[in-house]
Amino acid sequence: MAEDKSPKFNTDAPYTLSESQISAILTIAADAIIALDETFRITLFNDGAAAIFGYAPAEILGHPLDILIPERMRTNHHHHVAEFSASPVAARKMGERQEIFARRKDGSEFPADASIAKQMIGGHKTYMVVLRDVTDRKRAEAALAAANSELEARVADRTKALEAEIRRREEAHAALIQAQRMEAFGQLTGGVAHDFNNLLTIITGNLELLSGQSGNGSTSAYLKRAADAADMGASLTKRLLTFARRRHLTPQILDVNLLILNLTEIMRRSLGEHIALTTLLDGNVWRTRVDPSELENAILNLAINARDAMPTGGSLVIETRNVSDAETSLPTKGDFIMISVGDTGCGMSPEVLEHAFEPFFTTKETGRGTGLGLSTLYGFAEQSGGHATILSAPGQGTTVNLYLPRSDEGLAAETSLAETIPLSEDSEVVLVVEDNPEVRELTLQRVEGLGYVAREAENGPAAIRSLEADPDIQIVLSDIVMAGGISGYDLAKWIGEHKPHVRVLLTTGYAPEETTQEPAADLPILRKPYKRIDLALALREAVRGRSGS
Incomplete structure (x- = not known):
């Protein structure tokens, strides 16, 4: 068997590095390795330390360690080193409590990681420091x-x-x-x-x-009391349609003072006893031309908003006066009637005030506000050629000013019914087109009562057959919304194409088409419920040819 000549190692004996091996490690180490004597003077400074600090070993050996520490940190450094020297701990990482910095030869500072160890050699305490520049890491x-x-x-x-x-x-x-x-x-x-x-x-x-x-x-x-109640019902229906945006505006010359006075009773009931309502109305206020229902809704909405802003009570003041563009900063020039509605309520913050006129913006709890009141008022004012402004501050109440353009037209004169109801002058033939039998029967009686010869048709197709068969028909009084597939508008168009000499007068309680199209100027509309005088005047206008098809 061949003899094994490979070197033998005693794994039980302690392994020690030679001085040449230690010198090689110190030379190739990239970190700074610094040895200190018991007085903390430098006794060893490797190549890594020279590269980091910029000192040659000959320049630094024998110098105190303080030369490598920024002046601002030396006091704390001395304290920590003395504490470590007296402790039984053999080694410790420096900077465990706080970040440490070192100082180069050129005076610049850099962040460092450092560890220190101590041992007794020949009866003397020595220290070994290993330091790494962590500038790039930081x-x-x-x-x-x-x-x-x-x-x-x-x-x-x-x-x-x-x-x-x-x-x-x-x-x-x-x-x-x-x-x-x-x-x-x-x-x-x-x-x-x-x-x-x-x-x-x-x-x-x-x-x-x-x-x-x-x-x-x-x-x-x-009978008068019943008629007044019916008029109130008609007015309520108009307001509902206006609120729901289901009817066209019908501007007319208004005395705003009279309109406000007529609203005071309903406003007092809406406001409650805890809110005092005061009106300050200019006796010489100008006239304006706007839709009265829209103006009523605007004032009522403002009153309701004021009531909600004064849950514990307060006062509401409605004022009217004449203003000119010289007195205001309105974007539109001219003379205006200002309707001011002011309350002593909680007021608005600047943020709320900024969005007050925006559609669907409301500060009221869910279910109580639509966010349409002020935006609708603003749109109404703009469409009427005017403007609206708000003055408000938290705790100081709110005042809304509605500016409506002045009109120099006079109010329509009120005359006696007995003197103004015009009757037929030549027994003209009127075709009444109405799909509601009761309304049709009543209308026939009313038309005949005015001296006209009345014919009837239950819907559009029946009306066309009557027109084709009866050349004596001079006027067609037709409802707009009817069964049979032909509306009043359709019938008027057919008449214009086939019977242009026949005059057309439309009537309606509500027509969906009005929300999508503006009725032609030559198609007058008599809105239900109407009075006998309204029917008489409309028929007279048709006879005189002021409405053509």
């Missing part, structure tokens, strides 16, 4: 921290933008739902108005017929 950490901060800021900004987008979408969704509700309400209101106005037409028409036959004073009083 720079990378700072860059990473800055990147993280930037990322966090971007995430925060994106989160904020996302939250704002979510809020915007929620608000848009809520506005859509509200708009859909308003649309459904408008459709419901329109249908109710159509039927309700037909009923009111029957009521008012029959009351007029009865009043002409009754000579009893008490009976006449009862």
Whole structure:
């Protein structure tokens, strides 16, 4: 068997490095390795230390360690070194409590990681320090921290933008739902108005017929009371349609003082006893030309808003006066009637005031406000050629000023019915087109009572057949919304194409087409419920040719 001549190692004996091996380690080490005597003077300074600090070993050996420490940190350094020297711990990482810095030959400072160890050699305590320049690591950490901060800021900004987008979408969704509700309400209101106005037409028409036959004073009083109630019902229907945006504006010359005085009773009931209502009306206020129902709604909405802003009570002042553009900063020049509605309520913050005229903006709790009141008022003022402003501050109440343009037209003169009801002059033939039998029968009586010869048709197709068969028909009085597939507008168009000499007068309690198209100027519309004088005047205008098809 061959003899094994490989070197033998005694694994049980302690292994020690030779001086040449230690010198090689000190030479190749990239970290600074520094030996100190018991007085903390430098006794060894390797190449790594020379590269980091910029001192040659010959320049530094024998110098105290303080030469490598920034002056501002030397006091704390002495304290920590003395504490370590007296402790039983053989080695410790420096800078465990705080970041440490070292000082180069050129005076510059740099962050460092350092560890220190101690041992007794020949009865003397010596120290060994290993130090690493961590400038690049700190720079990378700072860059990473800055990147993280930037990322966090971007995430925060994106989160904020996302939250704002979510809020915007929620608000848009809520506005859509509200708009859909308003649309459904408008459709419901329109249908109710159509039927309700037909009923009111029957009521008012029959009351007029009865009043002409009754000579009893008490009976006449009862009939007048019933007629007044029917007029109030008609006015209520108009307001419902206006609120639901289901009828076109009908501007007319108004005395705003009279309109406000007529509203005071209903406003007092709406406000309650805890709110004092005062009116300051200019006796010489100018006239204006606006839709009276819209103006009434605007004032009532402002009164209700004021009531909600004064839950524990307060005062509401409604004022009218004349103003010119020289007195205001309005975008439109001219003379205006200012209607001011001021309360002593809680007022608005600047943020709320900024959005007060925006559609669907409301500060009221869910279910109590639509956010349409002030925006509708603003739109009404702008459409009327005027403007609206708000003055408000928290705890100082709110004042809304509505500016309506001055009109120099005079108010329509009120005359006696007995003197103004015009009768037929030549027994003209009128075709009454109405799908409601009761309304049709009443209308026939009214037309005949005015001296005209009345014919009837239950719908559009029947009316066309009558027109083709009867050349004597001169006027067609037609409802707009009818069964049979042909509306009053369709019938008027057919007449214009086939019977251009026949005059057309339309009547309606509510027409959905009015929300999507403006009736032609040559198609007058008599709105139900109407009075006998309204029918007489409309027929006379048709006879005189002021309405052509």
